[in-house]
Amino acid sequence: MTIEKPVARALLRDDNDIRKIERRLFLKQTLSVGALTLLTGCDVTDIGAVQKVTAAMSKWNDGVQAALFSQTRLAPEYAESDITRPFPFNAYYKRDRVPFVDGATYKLEVSGLVQNKQSWTLDQLRALPQASQITRHVCVEGWSAIGKWGGVPFRAFLERIGADTRAAYVGFKCADDYYSSLDMATALHPQTLLALTYADQTLPPQYGFPMKLRIPTKLGFKNPKHIMTMFVTNDYPGGYWEDKGYNWFSGS
Numbered sequence: 001m002t003i004e005k006p007v008a009r010a011l012l013r014d015d016n017d018i019r020k021i022e023r024r025l026f027l028k029q030t031l032s033v034g035a036l037t038l039l040t041g042c043d044v045t046d047i048g049a050v051q052k053v054t055a056a057m058s059k060w061n062d063g064v065q066a067a068l069f070s071q072t073r074l075a076p077e078y079a080e081s082d083i084t085r086p087f088p089f090n091a092y093y094k095r096d097r098v099p100f101v102d103g104a105t106y107k108l109e110v111s112g113l114v115q116n117k118q119s120w121t122l123d124q125l126r127a128l129p130q131a132s133q134i135t136r137h138v139c140v141e142g143w144s145a146i147g148k149w150g151g152v153p154f155r156a157f158l159e160r161i162g163a164d165t166r167a168a169y170v171g172f173k174c175a176d177d178y179y180s181s182l183d184m185a186t187a188l189h190p191q192t193l194l195a196l197t198y199a200d201q202t203l204p205p206q207y208g209f210p211m212k213l214r215i216p217t218k219l220g221f222k223n224p225k226h227i228m229t230m231f232v233t234n235d236y237p238g239g240y241w242e243d244k245g246y247n248w249f250s251g252s
């Protein structure tokens with residue numbers, strides 16, 4: 001039932017047979033619904049009951065994974081020539097419904113346990129020291145792709161706004177109905193990036209304009225696009241897929 005472990009391992013090793021692992025993961029998830037039916041005696045059509053059990057197991061997994069998590073463990077980085085072209089688009093809707101956000105009036109809202117709650121324009125974010133990474137994005141649906149993202153190391157941003165880094169979570173609200181949250185250790189991880197560019201260009205609408213969080217140590221669904229608000233909190237904020245039963249930790 002430890003669904004995400006293979007991915008956690010996959011992120012840490014060389015990716016020779018990452019495809020095989022993804023396939024196995026995909027099958028495992030499909031199987032686990034059947035296994036749940038056997039275990040709980042509830043029918044798979046009884047979505048509510050299945051979700052409750054999945055969520056409970058997920059919580060247990062979160063604890064195990066958090067204990068294993070190391071801030072010094074880095075996701076592999078790649079060369080320009082490894083980049084997947086074209087990079088896939090994915091969301092809970094089709095491409096023609098990608099939200100429009102006006103970059104000229106955009107302001108990232110910051111709230112919760114932070115000293116400075118001022119909101120940030122794109123120009124202000126671009127004026128902060130930037131970094132870039134070429135890393136692999138792994139989606140639970142069974143695909144992965146390598147891309148290049150640039151932006152502000154999230155740790156530096158959290159320090160800049162005086163975030164209480166002893167708090168448990170950082171939460172995100174997006175321009176679509178998406179929302180997500182991270183454990184503080186992952187928020188502070190050196191590869192977690194407040195991404196403003198893709199392939200050295202302004203982040204295109206389909207990949208999350210004006211801003212997304214790029215977290216190479218987490219599965220794709222934990223990388224929120226079109227972020228409008230972020231907040232630091234001790235109250236578990238959940239997430240769009242997490243609240244549907246996906247494992248919250250989902251990473252290494």
Ligand SMILES: Nc1nc2c(c(=O)[nH]1)N[C@H]1C(S)=C(S)[C@@H](COP(=O)(O)O)O[C@H]1N2
Pocket residue numbers: 087088089090091092093138139140174175176178206207208220221222223224225226
């Ligand atoms: N706002 C928002 N962020 C999101 C999603 C979404 O539907 N809306 N989908 C997630 C999932 S499941 C994946 S795999 C990635 C896809 O990112 P990409 O379009 O850059 O490949 O975005 C993640 N972040």
Ligand SMILES: [Mo]
Pocket residue numbers: 090138139140141220221
């Ligand atoms: Mo995904």
